[in-house]
C-alpha cells in the first residue's frame with residue numbers, strides 16, 4: 001500500500017490506545033506481526049482467497065523453492081473467472097476450452113497438493129469468490145482478507161481490511177501468512193442525506209467514482225460513512241466497497257453495525273453461540289474514534305444522485321440518466337481530450353448524444369458487484385410480467401450457487417425465463433471476456449459489472465455500467481431508459 | 489527475480505492516461521499457468537494498429553515506457569508486468585502508477601518510476617524522437633538520464649530499491665521473521681474471536 005511520491009503516516013502513533021484512530025488504523029495495528037523498516041510491517045492475513053487465474057504461478061514458486069503453505073486452514077480456493085455458466089453438469093472435464101480447463105484442473109491439483117480447502121465446481125457453494133466469502137461467514141469484521149483479485153475490496157463492507165494482491169504477493173501469503181505492507185493513507189467518503197427512490201448503491205458508487213476519479217483514491221483506503229451508508233443493506237454496502245478499486249483505492253471500509261451482525265448470524269464459518277456474543281463485543285469497537293483524522297475527505301449528498309450510466313471506457317466516464325455524452329472540445333488538457341476522443345470512437349458515440357434512448361444489444365446482470373440475491377430481486381421486480389425487447393440477448397448470472405438456489409426458491413428464475421432472459425450457473429461470466437460469455441465486436445451492453453474498459457467484455461464490445469434495475473429496464477425497452485419509469 | 493541496476497534502453501512514448509491492465513494484457517491471455525510467453529499479448533489491441541509505436545523501430549526494441557497518469561489501473565493481474573517483461577520492458581515512467589501494478593512491477597524486477605508532469609513532458613518529447621529516445625536509468629543513483637544531458641532524480645522506497653538492486657526474494661527474507669509470525673499467531677488466538685479454521689467439510693456438497 002504505497003505510493004512512492006507521497007509520504008505515508010507511518011509516524012502516526014501506532015497502537016497508542018489513547019490517540020483517536022481510524023477504523024483502518026485499528027485493524028492495521030491489530031495485525032502487525034513484525035515491524036520491518038520505515039513504517040513497513042509484516043501484516044498478518046486472516047483469510048486468503050485463491051482463484052484459478054492468478055494462483056498457478058504462485059504454487060509453482062512454492063514448489064520450486066520447496067516451501068509449504070503455512071496456514072491451509074486460513075486459505076480457500078474456488079474457480080470462478082474461467083468457468084462456463086451453462087452446461088455445467090459435466091463438471092471440470094466438460095469445460096470446452098482446453099486452456100480454461102487446464103487452469104481449473106491446476107487449481108484442483110494445487111489445492112489437493114497443499115491441503116487447501118477447495119470449493120468444487122459442482123458444489124452448491126461454488127461461486128464468485130467475493131460472493132461466497134461473505135456467504136460462508138469467512139468475511140468477518142476486523143479481519144484482514146486478501147485475494148489475487150482487485151475486487152477483494154468487496155469484503156470491506158463488513159469492516160474487514162480486504163484488498164487485491166498480485167501473484168508474487170499471493171505466494172508470499174501462502175508461504176508466510178503475512179504481507180509486506182506500508183500503511184495506506186485514510187480517505188473518508190461521507191455520504192449525507194438519503195438516496196431517492198429507485199436510486200441504488202450502484203448509482204451511489206458510480207457517482208462517487210465520477211467525483212473522485214479513477215486515480216483519486218490511489219494509495220488510500222476509503223472509509224464510507226454517513227446516514228446514506230448506514231441505510232444501505234449489506235448487499236448495497238458490498239456493491240459500494242466492491243468498486244472502491246475503480247477509484248484507485250486499495251480498499252473500501254464500512255464500520256460494522258446491527259445489520260452486519262444480523263447478516264453474519266448463522267453463516268457456516270461465522271462464530272456461533274457464546275463465541276458470537278464475544279466476537280460482537282469486539283466488533284463493536286471497530287469504528288473510527290471521534291477526533292481521528294483522515295488524509296482526505298469527500299462529501300457526497302445522496303439526495304442529489306440520479307440513476308447513473310457510464311458512457312466511456314473508464315468507470316469515471318459516467319453521468320446521470322438524463323445526461324449526455326460530453327464534448328471533448330470542452331476539455332482543455334490535451335491528454336484527457338485525446339482519451340475522450342478515443343473513448344467516444346470506441347463506444348461509437350457522438351458528443352451531445354443523450355444516454356437515454358441508446359439502443360442496446362446485450363444485457364448482463366451478475367458479477368461480484370451485482371450478483372447477489374438482492375440484486376436479482378430488484379431486477380426481477382422491474383421485469384415483472386414483461387418480456388425483453390426483440391433482438392436483445394440478456395443473461396442473468398447468479399453470483400453463487402447459493403444465490404441461484406435462493407432465487408429459484410423465490411421463483412425469480414421464472415420471471416427471468418418467462419421474460420426471455422437466460423438463467424445461468426454461477427461465475428464471473430460476462431464481467432470479463434475470458435470464458436465463453438462475451439460480447440461480439442461492436443455490440444452494446446447494459447451491464448451490472450464494474451469495468452467498462454476497452455475489450456473487457458470481449459474484443460470490441462461496448463459496455464455501459466449501471467444498476468441491476470437499470471439493466472433490467474434496458475432489457476425490456478431495448479434501450480437505455482430510466483428504471484424508475486418501470487418500477488412496480 | 490532479475491536484479492535491476494542500470495538500464496540503457498530505448499524509451500517508447502505512450503501518451504495515454506488510465507492505461508488499464510486489460511489494455512496492457514486482455515483477459516484471453518490470462519489463461520496460462522506460466523509466467524512466460526505473454527509478450528505476444530502485450531497491448532494486444534493497440535499493437536493490431538500498424539501505427540502503434542511498439543510496432544516501429546527503434547521502439548520495437550524498447551526497454552522503457554513513458555506514459556501518463558494512472559498507468560496500470562484496474563485488475564491485480566501480475567500477467568500485465570509479466571507481459572511487459574517478456575516483451576523486454578524493464579522500466580515504466582509515469583506521473584502516477586496504480587498501487588497493485590506498482591507492487592507487481594517491483595516483484596518482477598521492473599522499476600516503476602513516478603515523476604512530476606513537467607519531467608514526464610520532457611521525457612515524452614525525447615522518447616518521441618529516435619535520435620534522443622535512448623535513456624539511461626540508474627537505480628543506485630536514482631536518476632534518469634538522457635543523451636541530451638538531462639538528468640532527472642526520482643524517489644523510491646529504500647527497501648524496494650535494495651530488493652530491486654539485489655533481485656532479492658522477499659519471501660526468503662520474511663521467513664527469517666518466523667519467530668515473530670509464530671509469536672503473533674500464538675497471541676492471536678486470544679485477540680481474535682471467532683476466526684475459525686476453514687475445513688473441506690461443508691464445501692463439497
Ligand code: SF4
Nearest residue numbers: 151367368428431432
Ligand atoms: S465478477 Fe468480474 S470483477 Fe468480480 S471477480 Fe469476477 S471477473 Fe473479477
